[in-house]
């Protein structure tokens with residue numbers, strides 16, 4: 430009986446400790462050099478699953494897109510410039526500044542490709558994101574506002 434009671438109280442307690450549900454969003458890209466949105470919202474400590482989907486037709490070699498999420502306060506323009514030169518590593522630069530700034534990313538996607546980026550912002554803040562394909566940063570950047 431005692432065991433049964435403790436099992437029952439455990440069951441009642443579970444919902445209190447259940448993790449907050451993942452915030453799921455979809456961002457599309459196509460042959461226009463832009464994301465379908467420049468603003469996303471998250472909550473500190475709550476996992477996010479961001480699906481990046483490429484719905485365009487231009488071959489990957491001449492037009493591909495990724496999404497790189499950076500720590501708040503990162504030097505976005507400088508990281509964009511370095512990644513833009515890193516063709517051999519899929520436009521993700523491997524220097525220390527870039528590596529420490531990147532929290533998560535989707536690789537370069539071609540037409541029909543999609544990728545789910547999973548990350549959990551730990552603190553409130555403005556988390557920049559960008560596409561690092563050369564020349565895309567000007568139009569393809571945005572902010573995840575985490576409260």
Ligand SMILES: [Cu+2]
Pocket residue numbers: 462493494495560561562565569
């Ligand atoms: Cu792009």
